[in-house]
Amino acid sequence: MSAEVLVVGSGASGVNAAFPLVEAGHRVTLVDFGNTDRTYAPLIPHQPFTEVRQGDARQHRYFLGDQFEGVPFGKIRVGAQLTPPRMHISADTARWMPLDSNTFTPTESLAVGGLAAGWGAGAFPFDAHELEGLPFTHADLAPHYDTVAERVGVSGDRDDLLPFLGDSQAMQPPLDIDSNAEAVLSRYQRKREKLNAAGFFMGKARLAVCSRPHRGRDGHAYRDMEFWADTDRSVYRPQWTLEELKRFPNFRYLDRRFVLSFSERDGGGVSLLARHADTGADERHDAHALVLAAGTLGTARIVLRSLGRYGERVPLVCNPYTYVPMVNLGMLGKAPRDRRHSLTQLEVVYHPKDGVGMHGQLYSYRSLLMFKLLKEAPLPLREGVQVMQLLMPLVNILGIHHEDSPGPGKSVALHRGADGAPDRLEVRYEPAAEEERAQSDGERALLRHFLGLGCVPLKRIRPGHGSSIHYAGTFPMREGGGPLTVDGDCRLHGTRNVYLADGSVFPKLPSKGLTFTMMANADRVGTRLARRLQGGHV
Numbered sequence: 001m002s003a004e005v006l007v008v009g010s011g012a013s014g015v016n017a018a019f020p021l022v023e024a025g026h027r028v029t030l031v032d033f034g035n036t037d038r039t040y041a042p043l044i045p046h047q048p049f050t051e052v053r054q055g056d057a058r059q060h061r062y063f064l065g066d067q068f069e070g071v072p073f074g075k076i077r078v079g080a081q082l083t084p085p086r087m088h089i090s091a092d093t094a095r096w097m098p099l100d101s102n103t104f105t106p107t108e109s110l111a112v113g114g115l116a117a118g119w120g121a122g123a124f125p126f127d128a129h130e131l132e133g134l135p136f137t138h139a140d141l142a143p144h145y146d147t148v149a150e151r152v153g154v155s156g157d158r159d160d161l162l163p164f165l166g167d168s169q170a171m172q173p174p175l176d177i178d179s180n181a182e183a184v185l186s187r188y189q190r191k192r193e194k195l196n197a198a199g200f201f202m203g204k205a206r207l208a209v210c211s212r213p214h215r216g217r218d219g220h221a222y223r224d225m226e227f228w229a230d231t232d233r234s235v236y237r238p239q240w241t242l243e244e245l246k247r248f249p250n251f252r253y254l255d256r257r258f259v260l261s262f263s264e265r266d267g268g269g270v271s272l273l274a275r276h277a278d279t280g281a282d283e284r285h286d287a288h289a290l291v292l293a294a295g296t297l298g299t300a301r302i303v304l305r306s307l308g309r310y311g312e313r314v315p316l317v318c319n320p321y322t323y324v325p326m327v328n329l330g331m332l333g334k335a336p337r338d339r340r341h342s343l344t345q346l347e348v349v350y351h352p353k354d355g356v357g358m359h360g361q362l363y364s365y366r367s368l369l370m371f372k373l374l375k376e377a378p379l380p381l382r383e384g385v386q387v388m389q390l391l392m393p394l395v396n397i398l399g400i401h402h403e404d405s406p407g408p409g410k411s412v413a414l415h416r417g418a419d420g421a422p423d424r425l426e427v428r429y430e431p432a433a434e435e436e437r438a439q440s441d442g443e444r445a446l447l448r449h450f451l452g453l454g455c456v457p458l459k460r461i462r463p464g465h466g467s468s469i470h471y472a473g474t475f476p477m478r479e480g481g482g483p484l485t486v487d488g489d490c491r492l493h494g495t496r497n498v499y500l501a502d503g504s505v506f507p508k509l510p511s512k513g514l515t516f517t518m519m520a521n522a523d524r525v526g527t528r529l530a531r532r533l534q535g536g537h538v
């Protein structure tokens, strides 16, 4: 099959850009590196966490890893949430996509499904204000939010967060929250008026998870195994969309390819240069148009290399992230329910009148196992185990995301690899001191509200820049924006038929995960490209 469109990457953005093109009947080839886990996934029983812990003799293999790779020795690492069955997600990146930085530690992916093969599934539409400055309006994106919500399966409530997260016809009922979250939410409801007046709003998490059967996937089964397995397939992974795409005769999936660069041919059309991951042979693939969705940093490498812009700095944004273990006094004397999930339970939007806004995700702690917490506790091991056993049902973790805008200290540049070695991406991420001060002050104010809800913060942990795993802003979307930007269709400036569909195109980030919005925009990019193809404009 000769392709009309080549899409690079099978992550959240790639598959959602490909879908409308394939549905419209266009011949699409998706080129991907495509790592998968074949070691651990087949070992994990379709059972709840407690039964697995009590009954599976092989659990040490996937909980700790055959090489103990699930035990985070030393300092807390970025990506520490990636358990052994998820570690294939970042495999091979150091070799194929080397990166230099002493200020930024990103997690990148060469996996089928990309980073969303292990994401937390928090699905947050941006509101009209957050999309301001882009060459399209919220109303233009709204139908794509709905399409994607239906495609990926989104669950949520119409509660105090509705004004911030918007509504969708496709929204399924929310997942049930656990006992820990119930205790916090009921205290919030008692103090709601006062908290809302201070800009603090709480509700059930909006998640890309099916709470009932949907598109061949099961509704969530409350096995509390989300960090380890996808047994009920209720949590959205781009692999589910890839499976649907593979059923179309006009779609082809080409894995084990590492894309190096593109060039536009004089007579029209685009050529892609890719290296076979196993043989090392270079290949050329041709099509009328190209959609790059290799992840913000992956796409930056391909674009800068293709345009020969070595050494040139382009902007980068990434949500600053802090997490806070807390003790929930509302759980004192209560036995936690076993039936639960390990994703975000409650979401908090904090917009104080005279400070910076932020979003918080509240998790309870169990299925990531005690040894990770124990490592952070300032106690000798034996006493630590005893204290933690008592404390664990009371522990919740608040993840705080801050907004981010471009600044002089935040950029990436590509440098040519020496003697045939891969090119190296250099990242500088040094926010201004006042940005960090405002974030820290805001966190303190937010935690005072949590104290009022019976949650006692133990310590604030900043795992380092890059740890939110929300990367964007390298080729910002700007009508008439000039070199190294994209237009309203996300077409790369100076090219005829090269489009970017991942986080690269968002100039700034509000204080929430970008992935749901990125998927909606990818659907918009694919839909608009399909129309251009139909109109013969490509």
Ligand SMILES: Cc1cc2nc3c(=O)[nH]c(=O)nc-3n(C[C@H](O)[C@H](O)[C@H](O)COP(=O)(O)OP(=O)(O)OC[C@H]3O[C@@H](n4cnc5c(N)ncnc54)[C@H](O)[C@@H]3O)c2cc1C
Binding pocket: 008, 009, 010, 011, 012, 013, 014, 031, 032, 033, 034, 035, 081, 082, 107, 108, 109, 110, 111, 112, 113, 114, 115, 116, 117, 118, 119, 120, 121, 122, 123, 124, 257, 258, 259, 260, 293, 294, 295, 296, 298, 299, 302, 468, 469, 470, 471, 502, 503, 512, 513, 514, 515, 516, 518
């Ligand atoms: C643990 C974790 C939790 C997260 N939680 C959330 C959350 O709750 N909410 C949220 O909004 N976001 C979350 N994120 C972030 C989210 O996963 C990412 O924003 C999103 O998955 C990025 O998708 P992408 O398609 O742009 O890129 P990626 O996921 O990076 O995918 C890139 C794809 O391109 C392929 N590729 C890359 N380079 C090449 C190349 N040169 N040649 C061939 N193929 C290539 C890879 O194989 C991969 O398929 C989380 C991430 C992690 C890791």
